[in-house]
Amino acid sequence: NxxxxxxxxxxxxxxxxxxxxxxxxxxxxxxxYWYRQDPGMGLRLIYYSASxxxxxxxxxxxxxxxxxxxxREFSLRLESAAPSQTxxxxxxxxxxxxxxxxxxxxxxxxxxxx
Amino acid sequence: xxxxxxxxxxxxxxxxxxxxxxxxxxxSYSPSLFWYVQHPNKGLQLLLKYTSAATLVKGIxxxxxxxxxxxxxxxxTKPSAHMSDAAEYFxxxxxxxxxxxxxxxxxxxxxxIP
Numbered sequence: 001n002x003x004x005x006x007x008x009x010x011x012x013x014x015x016x017x018x019x020x021x022x023x024x025x026x027x028x029x030x031x032x033y034w035y036r037q038d039p040g041m042g043l044r045l046i047y048y049s050a051s052x053x054x055x056x057x058x059x060x061x062x063x064x065x066x067x068x069x070x071x072r073e074f075s076l077r078l079e080s081a082a083p084s085q086t087x088x089x090x091x092x093x094x095x096x097x098x099x100x101x102x103x104x105x106x107x108x109x110x111x112x113x114x
Numbered sequence: 115x116x117x118x119x120x121x122x123x124x125x126x127x128x129x130x131x132x133x134x135x136x137x138x139x140x141x142s143y144s145p146s147l148f149w150y151v152q153h154p155n156k157g158l159q160l161l162l163k164y165t166s167a168a169t170l171v172k173g174i175x176x177x178x179x180x181x182x183x184x185x186x187x188x189x190x191t192k193p194s195a196h197m198s199d200a201a202e203y204f205x206x207x208x209x210x211x212x213x214x215x216x217x218x219x220x221x222x223x224x225x226x227i228p
Contacts, residue, residue, distance in 0.1 A: 004157075035218075040123070042204060042218035043158075090157060102148050102206075105157035 002026055006091050006106035013081040013113045021076040021109050023091030031094050032074035033058075033103065034066060036087040043090065049074055081113045116141045118207050118219035126225040133177075133192040135222045137205035140186060147188045148206040149179055152221075158204065164188060175199070200226045 004025045013019055025032065030051045035043040045058030049068040063085060065077045074093075078085060088110050092103035121136040139145060146165045150158040162173025169181040175198075179190045188205060205219040 040220050042118075042220045044218075045216070092158075102150075102160040102163055103158070105150075105159070107157040108155075 004091055004093055004104050004106035006089075006109050008109060009107065010110050011112070013078075013111065015082060015113060017081050018077065018079050019081065019111075020078075021089055021091075021111075022073070023075065023106060024073045025091075025093040025104070026072065027093060027095075027104065028071070029093035029095050029104070030071070032068065033092045034064075034074070034076045035090045035092065036060065037090060037108075038087050046076065046089075078111075081111075083113045085111065086113045087111060116145070116207050116209055116215060116217045118205050118217050120203075120205050120219040120222045122222050123220070124223045124225070126227060127195045128227045129197055130194050133190070133195045133199065133224065135190040135203050135205075135224065137188045137190065137219060138186055139188060139205070139207045141207055141209050143209035143211060146208045147179075147181060148208070149173065149177070149188075149190050150204045150206060152202040152204065154201070161190070161203075195224075195226045197226050197228065200224055 007022045033048045034046040037043050044060050047066040049055045052071045055066050067075045088108050090108050091106040094103050117140045119138045148163045149161040151161050152158045161177050162171045164171045164181045172178045177192050202221045202223050204221050208216040
């Protein structure tokens with residue numbers, strides 16, 4: 001099925017450990033996004049990539065880095081995890097020329113930092 | 115600056131009765147407005163969108179929303195609730211001018227009582 005695939009689905013990290021969240025889409029979308037979801041706060045944008053080869057900071061970029069590996073893949077890296085990064089992370093994509101159509105979301109990565 | 119207010123953090127209805135989830139927004143531009151649904155432990159799915167065409171927008175699963183510029187509202191309704199409608203609902207505003215100018219509301223949790 002076409003869509004956005006995120007791995008892993010669940011992860012527990014110790015404070016200070018690093019990890020990379022993977023995201024891939026097969027819809028030939030130009031733009032990709034990383035959001036975090038915390039209770040009562042909706043979704044907040046961490047980083048986005050408007051097109052292959054470009055990345056930009058969103059609302060809450062501190063403590064994260066991203067890589068747009070190619071048109072399909074957009075990864076999020078936590079270099080030194082902190083308990084404040086415990087959250088659910090969603091990757092999304094869309095065709096920027098068709099912002100009217102909203103996003104397609106992955107199923108999320110549930111990250112706990114202890 | 116844009117903002118989104120979802121007036122109820124939780125709504126409970128009986129199966130077969132109408133659903134009303136309220137959303138108010140502010141935007142400096144002519145906005146695009148969206149409603150997304152998130153079932154437990156799932157990603158977000160687009161329910162419907164308003165993009166300056168018809169003010170009454172029909173979405174999936176019998177949901178619809180009406181854009182009222184004078185009231186800066188975009189309330190989500192459904193004539194008859196079904197058990198499968200129990201989920202979290204997010205109202206989203208975009209001014210379409212920038213990739214990061216997409217604001218998610220905090221969400222409304224809908225419970226459906228048998």
